[in-house]
Amino acid sequence: MVTVNTMYSDTIEIKGSKFIAHLMPMAMYENEMKRLREEHPKAVHWVSAYRMLNEFDQIVEYAGDDGEPKGTSGKPTLSVLQGHELINAAIITVRYFGGTKLGPGGLVRAYADSANAAVAVGELEPYEKLFVQTFECDYKNISVVEYEMTQNSVRCIAKIFGERGAEFTVEATAERLEKLYAALGRMIEKR
Numbered sequence: 001m002v003t004v005n006t007m008y009s010d011t012i013e014i015k016g017s018k019f020i021a022h023l024m025p026m027a028m029y030e031n032e033m034k035r036l037r038e039e040h041p042k043a044v045h046w047v048s049a050y051r052m053l054n055e056f057d058q059i060v061e062y063a064g065d066d067g068e069p070k071g072t073s074g075k076p077t078l079s080v081l082q083g084h085e086l087i088n089a090a091i092i093t094v095r096y097f098g099g100t101k102l103g104p105g106g107l108v109r110a111y112a113d114s115a116n117a118a119v120a121v122g123e124l125e126p127y128e129k130l131f132v133q134t135f136e137c138d139y140k141n142i143s144v145v146e147y148e149m150t151q152n153s154v155r156c157i158a159k160i161f162g163e164r165g166a167e168f169t170v171e172a173t174a175e176r177l178e179k180l181y182a183a184l185g186r187m188i189e190k191r
Contacts (some may be wrong), residue, residue, distance in 0.1 A: 004087055008022070010117035018174070019100065022118060036094055042096065045067055049075075049077035051089060052086055059087065061075065062074075068111075069104055076109075093111055135168055136189045136191065141184075141188070144184070154170050157171050
């Protein structure tokens with residue numbers, strides 16, 4: 001499985017209709033849908049699809065046609081996400097009508113082609129399940145902890161200073177967290 005960490009977009013034009021596809025991380029989906037509707041008030045459709053993992057590691061999928069004939073836009077967009085094995089990602093395609101009806105087959109091809117165009121310009125990265133954990137350390141060990149976090153590609157989400165030391169909230173794969181904890185040993189106290 002692969003995912004994206006930022007938004008990518010591409011535009012295709014078919015028989016005067018303009019299809020602007022936006023590929024984005026799932027976390028951006030709701031805000032981007034609102035932004036795109038405001039940014040493109042003269043567009044006729046905002047078709048979307050997404051694939052994400054829920055808390056039980058099950059794949060949840062959605063495809064919305066937004067007024068296009070049933071199954072001609074959201075489903076082909078979702079098929080592109082499935083075909084590229086994208087996870088925790090969404091595609092929103094903004095359509096401007098060009099005056100010529102494309103028919104069901106034409107719409108399926110147009111939405112699939114525009115979604116594929118956005119995926120083609122995107123940088124797909126291997127999906128890794130991340131875990132968030134918290135631990136504490138004394139002030140004298142903070143620089144060692146920060147060094148080991150960098151060496152093991154562990155991202156610091158928050159650092160709170162207290163009376164005795166600092167509390168770190170970090171995010172990484174289980175494997176990277178294990179390496180970090182092995183390197184730090186008794187310097188830290190897990191929560």
